[in-house]
Amino acid sequence: MKKLLIALTAVAAMSGSAFAADMARPYTKAPAPVAPAYNWTGFYIFGGGGGGIWDAKSNLVNLPGGASPFLPSRDQKVGGDGWFGTVGIGYDWQFAPTWVAGVFADGQFGEIKGSMSDPLFQAEGQVKLRTSYAAGVRLGYLVAPSVLSYVNGGYSGSEWSGSTLTSVFPGTAGALTTPSFRRNGWFVGGGVENNLDIFGINFPGLFMKTEYRTAFYDRTTLQESLVGFGPLTQGVTFKPIVQTISTSLVYRFNWGGPAVRY
Numbered sequence: 702m703k704k705l706l707i708a709l710t711a712v713a714a715m716s717g718s719a720f721a722a723d724m725a726r727p728y729t730k731a732p733a734p735v736a737p738a739y740n741w742t743g744f745y746i747f748g749g750g751g752g753g754i755w756d757a758k759s760n761l762v763n764l765p766g767g768a769s770p771f772l773p774s775r776d777q778k779v780g781g782d783g784w785f786g787t788v789g790i791g792y793d794w795q796f797a798p799t800w801v802a803g804v805f806a807d808g809q810f811g812e813i814k815g816s817m818s819d820p821l822f823q824a825e826g827q828v829k830l831r832t833s834y835a836a837g838v839r840l841g842y843l844v845a846p847s848v849l850s851y852v853n854g855g856y857s858g859s860e861w862s863g864s865t866l867t868s869v870f871p872g873t874a875g876a877l878t879t880p881s882f883r884r885n886g887w888f889v890g891g892g893v894e895n896n897l898d899i900f901g902i903n904f905p906g907l908f909m910k911t912e913y914r915t916a917f918y919d920r921t922t923l924q925e926s927l928v929g930f931g932p933l934t935q936g937v938t939f940k941p942i943v944q945t946i947s948t949s950l951v952y953r954f955n956w957g958g959p960a961v962r963y
Contacts, residue, residue, distance in 0.1 A: 739846045739896075740955055741795040747910065748788045749949025753813045755830055756780040757941040761821055764924060764934050776938075781815015781828070787947050791839075799843040801851070806836040809945070817864040817879065819925065819937060824866035824877050830943060832860040833916065835888055847896035857888040857916040859943070866925075879923040879937060890914030894951060906956035909948065916943045 758776045789807025796802060814829040837855020844850050861884065866877035892912030897904050920940035925933045 743955030747949040747951040751947030753945035755943040783813035785811030801841040808834040824868035826864040826866035829862040852891040854889040884918035886918035888916040908951035
């Protein structure tokens, strides 16, 4: 009997120690939640408008079969300005916590118009950049979770109007013409894109971007024609550089989706 009492006392002592240890176990807080990271990966569309200027080097040259000794040989500079609208589509990849890369295509429609001249006939007229289009890539850095600063570059094409040149010589007013034409080239630029927040009201998926771009186009030679006499054996060279700045609204289809963690 004595041995049984000793055994029960030992069991009770051990159980009490275990219970006391459980009661004394320190409290640990749950891990702090991870702040969500915005997901820039996905498709987007945009539309907006802006303004631009172009400058071009131009000169008169002899065409095959022409041998006029009176053509000026020095390049002259012509240029213009105007407004345009733009629409586009793209896709971005967020490949690191603060880096985004993407591809895109867009078009610009409007009239950036300026001068075209013929120093031999002392004639001047207008030429217009009617449409330009681009396809390229961009690389950006997230200066804030919803603010992207980026650079871009790629291919650019353009469509220009023909021109009618008015001469100061009597009897030749409006008689000189040049044809419409297309030019290919390349562009570089950059901008900032940020989540739209107006008066403290946030619009999920809606962004605004402002972008600057410079496009460089190939030189072309435009044959001049004299109304009533047909094409001449001289032409006007044209090598334009176009600078634009635009602001667009952007809608990102994936915004507000699952957080991105690395």
